[in-house]
Amino acid sequence: MVLATVIVLILGAAGWALGRLTAPVTSFPSAASPEAGFARDMQVHHLQAVEMSFLVRDRTEDPEIRQLAYDIARTQQHQAGQMYGWLSIWGLPQASPEPAMAWMDEDAGHSSPHDTGQQSTAMPGMATAAQLEALTDAEGSEAEQLYLELMISHHQAGTTMAQAVLDRTDNEAVRALAQSIATSQQTEIRYLEQLLRTR
Numbered sequence: 001m002v003l004a005t006v007i008v009l010i011l012g013a014a015g016w017a018l019g020r021l022t023a024p025v026t027s028f029p030s031a032a033s034p035e036a037g038f039a040r041d042m043q044v045h046h047l048q049a050v051e052m053s054f055l056v057r058d059r060t061e062d063p064e065i066r067q068l069a070y071d072i073a074r075t076q077q078h079q080a081g082q083m084y085g086w087l088s089i090w091g092l093p094q095a096s097p098e099p100a101m102a103w104m105d106e107d108a109g110h111s112s113p114h115d116t117g118q119q120s121t122a123m124p125g126m127a128t129a130a131q132l133e134a135l136t137d138a139e140g141s142e143a144e145q146l147y148l149e150l151m152i153s154h155h156q157a158g159t160t161m162a163q164a165v166l167d168r169t170d171n172e173a174v175r176a177l178a179q180s181i182a183t184s185q186q187t188e189i190r191y192l193e194q195l196l197r198t199r
Contacts, residue, residue, distance in 0.1 A: 035168075166179065
């Protein structure tokens with residue numbers, strides 16, 4: 001009786017182990033998925049915000065602007081690192097041959113925020129080279145005002161991108177970060193607008 005019980009237990013354990021070994025591995029997003037597109041594009045988006053924030057910190061003595069710029073740079077650099085990590089874990093390249101924002105195109109059932117009827121590689125909310133040069137050349141209140149204007153547009157587009165991936169994914173990690181971005185940037189937009197009104 002004891003031997004039979006041991007045999008049953010051994011067979012049961014062997015079956016459980018075999019099931020674990022043959023169970024499908026958790027699938028990761030594909031290279032062309034909305035999750036991968038969001039991770040790549042939002043990294044680029046965030047890193048420009050980090051760049052602009054460092055620029056304005058060196059060009060103003062205003063403690064409120066300097067603290068805001070530091071908070072934005074720290075938060076968005078950390079989030080960009082998270083998205084870099086996702087792509088590494090998913091075994092996907094950090095760059096894609098697809099145009100920026102392709103994951104938001106109408107062929108996925110949604111229109112992209114920059115859709116003008118023609119294919120565009122522009123990423124919404126991104127400062128142009130000329131705008132970055134103007135921020136680099138500005139000082140004091142001029143730099144503060146330009147930074148606030150650029151960051152409001154930047155955050156508005158970032159919120160749109162975050163909401164777009166929320167509409168397209170069930171991935172829990174992606175949803176959690178996208179919701180955090182949407183919520184925090186909407187709050188920051190109101191604060192940025194308040195600071196801009198005082199200038």
